[in-house]
Amino acid sequence: MIRTLQQDSRFMKIVFIVIISLATVTMVITLVPGIFDNAEANDASVYATVHQPGFLGRFGSGTPVKMTEVNQMASRLLQQQHLPDFLLPYMTQRAGMMLVQRSILKNEADRLHLQVSDDDLRHELETGPFAQYLFPNGKFIGDEGYMNFVQSAFELSRSDFEAQVKSDMEISRLQALITGGTTVSDEAVREAYMANGTKVKFDYAVISSEDLGKTINPSDAQLQQFFEQSKARYATAIPETRKIEYVAFDASSLPGGKPQVTDAEIQAYYNQHIDQYQVKDQVKTRHILIAVPAGADAKTDAAAKAKAADVLKQVKAGGNFAELAKKYSDDPGSKEQGGELPMMPTAGLDPAYAKAAMALNPGQTSDLVRSQFGYHIIQTEQKQAAHTKPLEDVKAEIVPVLEQQKAGAAEQGFATALAAAAKSEGMDKAAAAKGLHVVTTDYVARDGVIPGLADGTALLTQAFTAAEGAAPAAVATGDGFAVFQVVDVKAAHAPDFADYKQHILDDYRQQQVPALLSTQLNKLADRAKALGDLHKAAAEMNIAVKTSDLVDRTAQVPDLGAMNGPGEVAFTLAKGAISGPINAGRVGVVLTVLDKQEPTPDDVAKNFEKTKQDLLQAQDDEVFRVYLGGLMEKYQKSGAIRYAKGSQTQPSLPSSGS
Structure with missing residues (x-):
């Protein structure tokens, strides 16, 4: 608890000492970097x-x-x-x-x-x-x-x-x-609810960027010109590739075979990790809950207790516990299973419930137990006191761990020795001496795949930081190790036009589409307003028209997307009005409002306080x-x-x- 600092007669002396000391401290700061x-x-x-x-x-x-x-x-x-x-x-x-x-x-x-x-x-x-x-x-x-x-x-x-x-x-x-000090006016509240509560239904004509792109078909000469003008863009379009030779092996290739685990090693591991084998108190129970709401008054509590006592009387008279749980229990998670709960640590249970359940022997039923949730009748089915699992019970878990550790260490040592031998004798001779063979890849990119390896990611990462002809190095491969060397490097370079033509066409279209979309979208909007009819204008341009549901600002509309985005303009239009061009990126839309439903004064009044609190919260947060x-x-x-x-x-x- 924080105590109030008490001032005494020494206070002014301390103030003077601090003031005098500041000059000295300033000098120290200046002189001691x-x-x-x-x-x-x-x-x-x-x-x-x-x-x-x-x-x-x-x-x-x-x-x-x-x-x-x-x-x-x-x-x-x-x-x-x-x-x-x-x-x-x-x-x-x-x-x-x-x-x-x-x-x-x-x-x-x-x-x-x-x-x-x-x-x-x-x-x-x-x-x-x-x-x-x-x-x-x-x-x-x-x-x-x-x-x-x-x-x-x-x-x-x-x-x-x-x-x-x-x-x-x-x-x-x-x-x-x-x-x-944050406030929000009543008018702002009404405007916010009117805006958020308004719903619209509309027809909308959709121009797809993807479809427009397919209509852009330049000649080879135009593509060639685009390619020449974009030299910087394509200068490294073909990524760097490298040819790699490697020798891969797993535990089965180790001299002497896969390392074996001794009983002494198993015992030592068990002793070092004894905390992992501690089992906490656990109990499996059935229960019947007569719930008492939090904060309930004494009368409500007494009524629940009386009902629970009556059910307990039925249980003790020989009633079927599971059937009584299905009939009376207020625990929706267990009543349909006859009140049965799985074996679980007592630490995850209500303390009163856990104490009562652990005090019972399997098959016994408790008297009434009061928990934070209400009154329980508990029947213990199985329980397990806290204990340490014996070595014989966990040995099967420990052995694979130790085998993997020993194999990993042996593989690492073997890989280091193989890399050293390859450096002095060459990859082929070093591999042959161990009964292994060298694999040489085709030219492979940084994100490529190394054939024959479970995971070549680490090898590629190291290979693309190593110099051509650098000393052989060892690397893990997922199921073993490999020793590798970079034998040749092809630097990133520009592609040949003919080989890269499809990519160039895609890039050309991507560059041209935004302007074409804007042109077509403006043409559609202008024509629809001139005719006073979106459907006729869309038909002239062979554009499909769709119809939305009655939606608010939280809705998602196919193609147009979220209605709190570009489509939000629909809420500002009168019924029958036609929008201007709406550019949503991958599509362009022109819409006409079919129906508009605004909140009534009663709606605003009913939701006034909630809307006000929401606005205040948003303002407070900001x-x-x-x-x-x-x-x-x-x-x-x-x-x-x-x-x-x-x-x-x-x-x-x-x-x-x-």
Whole structure:
């Protein structure tokens, strides 16, 4: 808890000492280059350190942004957005920047005395989003339940969780302070709902860039001229290729065969990785839940308890547990399975539920158990106390790992020796001495394929950085190793016209299409307005006309795309009006409005408050984004953000998505 600093009679003395000391410190800064170089830059556990901006802030230790936090957030972002693993480096930088921004916001909140007390924290936990888990029906679940909840839900200690919540509350207070003055007029609310609530249906004529391209058929002379005028464009159109010779092998080619794993090695691996074989308490149960809504009053709670007691009486009288669960249980995830839950770690269950389930022997049924969700009747089917898996149970898992490790090390050593022999004796002689043979590729590009290799990516990457005739080198191939050498290089060069003619035609068409699309689109729009009829104008130009559904601004329309894009003009037109040319890139469109439905005054009134809140939120977000951007610039310019070596060399200002 942050205590209020107490001033005493020494205060003025300290002020004078600081003032006098500043002159000395300034001289030191001037005379000792690099005194403020990043001392923390060499700490691999730190992504960045955030100091207070300004002169005195450079003396403080600053707030570290830990690399573990960055990596954890990056992994979560990757999973949440369903992105491939190769984007992890990008996501790591993004996560690092988000945590740096958070640290800066925390600094500013502290500076403005927005700190959160322990009483504030307790009130938040009792009334905020965590209340239903920690204080069901206003009653604290206890320290043990609290710690279990924090660990299972967030994988944090209690102190770290509370520090995180306090930090979130501080930043929320800061945001409220910064955005407290934002307003939106009633007229703006009405206009926004009228715009967003309007729906249109329209006919639209579509001119396709792809179709137009097919009508562009230049002569060979025109293409030749285009090719000559675009020499710089085609100077390296044919990429560099290389001829490579290599010797590949896997574990089966090793002298003495595939390495064998000994019992002693298996035991040593087991001992070193004993943590991996710890099994937590697990239990398989059936249950009947009579739910109690969060925050329910005593009367509702009592009614649920009475109903649960009646069901329990039926169970103890010999009733079929599964049938009673299907009939009475309020748990939609298990009732159709007769209340059955799979075997699962108790850490993932409500603490009260887990304690009761583990106290029962298989086949036994509990009395009523109160959890955060309501009243349970629990029947334990199977349970497993925490224990360490014995070596004999996991040996089959360990052996392949050790075999792979030993084979990999043996292959690496063999590859190194083979490369050394090839350097002194030549590839052919070195390969023949080991019963292997040399393969020579055709000329292959950097993104090509090496025949006979499971994965030739690493070989190609190294081959395209090696000099022609450089000493043989070893590289992994997915299922083994290869020793390779670059024997010839063909530099990137311009293609022959005849061989590259189709590519040149495609490029020519791509260059000509935008102007042709604009011409045709303007012609269609002008003709449709002159005739007062889009269908007639489209028929004259042999262009198909389509009809949309009744859509709002959130809709997607075939060919035209999102209605909050170029097609948004439809919402500004009156019924029967014809649009001007709408260039959507790959297509051009002219449309005429068939129907237009605007919100009624009643619709506006019903949705007024929600629309107002949405507008205020958007405005608040924009105000706070600009504020954060200014803070970042201030901290960066003053050198208050010190990035660890390699974490980020050129931090960028936050985007609207930050």
